[in-house]
Amino acid sequence: MKKLLLASASPRRRELLAQLGLGVTNFSFDVLATDIDESRHQGEAAATFVMRLATEKAAAGLNRWQHPNTVALGSDTIVVVDDNILGKPADAEEAIAMLSQLSGREHQVMTAVAVTDGHCTESALVATTVTFSNMTAAQIAAYVASGEPMDKAGAYGIQGLGGSFISRINGSYSAVVGLPLVETRILLQKMQLL
Numbered sequence: 001m002k003k004l005l006l007a008s009a010s011p012r013r014r015e016l017l018a019q020l021g022l023g024v025t026n027f028s029f030d031v032l033a034t035d036i037d038e039s040r041h042q043g044e045a046a047a048t049f050v051m052r053l054a055t056e057k058a059a060a061g062l063n064r065w066q067h068p069n070t071v072a073l074g075s076d077t078i079v080v081v082d083d084n085i086l087g088k089p090a091d092a093e094e095a096i097a098m099l100s101q102l103s104g105r106e107h108q109v110m111t112a113v114a115v116t117d118g119h120c121t122e123s124a125l126v127a128t129t130v131t132f133s134n135m136t137a138a139q140i141a142a143y144v145a146s147g148e149p150m151d152k153a154g155a156y157g158i159q160g161l162g163g164s165f166i167s168r169i170n171g172s173y174s175a176v177v178g179l180p181l182v183e184t185r186i187l188l189q190k191m192q193l194l
């Protein structure tokens with residue numbers, strides 16, 4: 001029987017994957033964090049970059065896992081604003097700078113998901129437009145002090161305190177949180193896991 005390996009350290013991705021009901025439908029999944037180089041190649045477009053990272057996470061997970069009949073899933077989320085790509089902030093100062101850039105305007109969240117069994121690799125990219133309301137400097141400082149921004153692309157979590165600053169989204173909520181559920185379901189169906 002095939003096994004699914006979630007190549008991710010993200011608790012959000014684990015919860016989202018559980019929403020596909022894998023346990024209920026015969027297939028449970030295991031989780032293994034990967035540690036790939038997440039730096040961007042010179043001149044690499046945002047969409048290419050996020051797809052490459054998702055694919056590399058899936059491949060690295062499969063490589064480390066070394067169990068037969070496994071399909072590994074990797075995912076990556078970035079925030080794109082103007083021509084900048086925002087990943088996870090390195091420190092509070094960078095989180096403040098990111099939120100100041102996002103305040104009062106639209107940006108894109110790109111999430112890629114990739115699955116591989118070592119022979120066949122399938123992937124999908126989802127772009128969602130997110131609109132932030134205006135945040136005052138005091139609101140940004142208080143939000144950063146909450147700690148929530150630190151492990152999240154663009155320094156916010158739509159599913160947490162950050163959600164109260166988001167006036168609109170156009171696209172996939174689950175993709176913003178870290179794993180697009182519809183696209184993931186389709187990929188798992190292609191790999192005969194669902």
Ligand SMILES: Cc1cn([C@H]2C[C@H](O)[C@@H](COP(=O)(O)OP(=O)(O)OP(=O)(O)O)O2)c(=O)[nH]c1=O
Pocket residue numbers: 007008009010012013033034057075076077078079088109151152153154156157158159176177178
């Ligand atoms: C925009 C946004 C991002 N995020 C998260 C999703 C991702 O976990 C994180 C972006 O970092 P990623 O590098 O995509 O993922 P990760 O390091 O958390 O986990 P792994 O590589 O092991 O799979 O930001 C939210 O939780 N909420 C949001 O609203």
